[in-house]
Amino acid sequence: MTATVERPTEPVTESSDAPVARRHRTPLGDVVLGIWGVAGLLFLFFPVLVIVAYSFNTGRQLQSWQGFGLDSYVNAFNNPTIVATIQVSLVAAAGSAVVSTVLGSFAGVALARRGGRWAVWLVALLGLAMVTPEIVNAVSLLPWFVTLGADWGLSIFNLGQVRLVIAHSLFACAVVTFIVRARMSGLNESLEEAAADLGAPPIQRFWTITFPLMRPAVISGALLSFTLSLDNTVLSSFVSVAGSTPWPVYVFASLRSTLRPEIAAMSTVMLLLTLAVLALVAIVLGRASRRTGDGSGLAQTLAGG
Numbered sequence: 001m002t003a004t005v006e007r008p009t010e011p012v013t014e015s016s017d018a019p020v021a022r023r024h025r026t027p028l029g030d031v032v033l034g035i036w037g038v039a040g041l042l043f044l045f046f047p048v049l050v051i052v053a054y055s056f057n058t059g060r061q062l063q064s065w066q067g068f069g070l071d072s073y074v075n076a077f078n079n080p081t082i083v084a085t086i087q088v089s090l091v092a093a094a095g096s097a098v099v100s101t102v103l104g105s106f107a108g109v110a111l112a113r114r115g116g117r118w119a120v121w122l123v124a125l126l127g128l129a130m131v132t133p134e135i136v137n138a139v140s141l142l143p144w145f146v147t148l149g150a151d152w153g154l155s156i157f158n159l160g161q162v163r164l165v166i167a168h169s170l171f172a173c174a175v176v177t178f179i180v181r182a183r184m185s186g187l188n189e190s191l192e193e194a195a196a197d198l199g200a201p202p203i204q205r206f207w208t209i210t211f212p213l214m215r216p217a218v219i220s221g222a223l224l225s226f227t228l229s230l231d232n233t234v235l236s237s238f239v240s241v242a243g244s245t246p247w248p249v250y251v252f253a254s255l256r257s258t259l260r261p262e263i264a265a266m267s268t269v270m271l272l273l274t275l276a277v278l279a280l281v282a283i284v285l286g287r288a289s290r291r292t293g294d295g296s297g298l299a300q301t302l303a304g305g
Contacts, residue, residue, distance in 0.1 A: 048271065055264035062259040072261035073269075082250070082266055088161070089246040089270075092236075093229035095165035100172035101222040107173075108180025108217070109210065113189065126174040134171075138238035141167055145239060160244025167239045168229040175228065176221030183217035220281045227274050 055073070059066030076082050107126075111119050141163075149157035156162055191213075195205045211218075233248040240249055247270065251263055 051264050052268050052271070055261060055268040057261040057264070059261065062261050062264055072265040076262040076265045076269075079262060082247075082262060085245050085247045085250040086266065086270075088164075088244050089230055089248070091161055092164035092168060092246060093226045095161065096168035096172055096229040097222045097225040099165060099169040100176050100225045101218060103169070104173045104176025104221055105180050105214065105218050107177040108182075109184055109214065111177070111181045112184035126177055129170055129174045134232075134234040137167070137170060138235045141235070142238050158241070160239075160241040163239040163241070164229075164236060164244065164246060167235040168232055169225075172221075172225035172228050175224055176218075179221045179224075180214055180217045183214055187213050216284050216287070219284050223277045223281045223284075227277050230270060230274060 054062055054065070056068050056070065057065050058069040058071045107122070111122065145157050145163050148154045191209050192205050195209055200208070231248055232246075233252055236246045237249045237252060240246060245253075247266070251267070254260075254263055
């Protein structure tokens with residue numbers, strides 16, 4: 001008779017490689033903050049979404065919904081008055097972008113590379129230009145333009161486009177200056193000094209070394225200046241003259257009568273144009289950040305980081 005030996009059974013354990021389901025509980029505070037964030041976004045963008053939705057209204061009045069269609073877009077582009085105001089706004093925005101980019105770029109380079117006691121006063125003046133209410137600038141610019149154009153005989157200041165470009169460039173020039181200054185402050189000057197030691201003249205050093213380094217900030221500043229000029233209503237309403245009415249002033253004047261869906265349709269087009277320009281700014285700064293590895297995105301550049 002053979003004896004059998006029973007071996008103690010080992011408890012079966014789960015393999016360490018097997019996934020173990022775990023329940024993660026979300027704190028109540030995170031849920032509340034998430035709901036609050038969504039509510040804030042809806043509060044900010046719900047009016048814009050309403051305008052976009054009513055731009056497809058086929059009725060004669062904006063606030064009276066009659067049906068869905070593209071009639072408002074067709075009527076807007078076939079309206080010569082609306083098209084003329086859009087052209088005035090685009091030309092003024094392009095001129096403002098050019099003027100503010102040229103002046104702001106050189107001012108930003110000067111502040112970053114050759115700062116001194118005067119730099120503090122210049123930064124203070126630029127900051128004052130950014131925080132001064134638009135109504136104050138508008139009230140002060142109007143008699144100045146009248147004095148230059150009528151009293152002094154400088155007829156160029158009687159042109160509505162010239163007035164719009166100068167007025168819109170006041171704020172945009174300060175924005176471009178701070179963007180370029182932030183960009184140049186984070187870059188080493190050794191390459192420019194090496195080019196100077198090799199005998200490169202100042203103009204050649206600027207175009208071959210300095211300008212390529214500051215190009216992302218210059219492009220971003222120009223695009224932001226363009227978008228800032230498109231929606232400037234207060235300054236435009238004061239300095240514009242007959243025959244050069246920009247789009248924001250036309251919309252503001254239309255409030256006195258019945259708003260039509262054509263205004264919502266063209267406003268939607270301008271909104272898409274602004275979003276496209278801002279997206280291009282983000283792309284330019286993002287590529288520059290990846291190229292230099294300094295992590296300077298749009299917010300960091302505007303803040304001077």
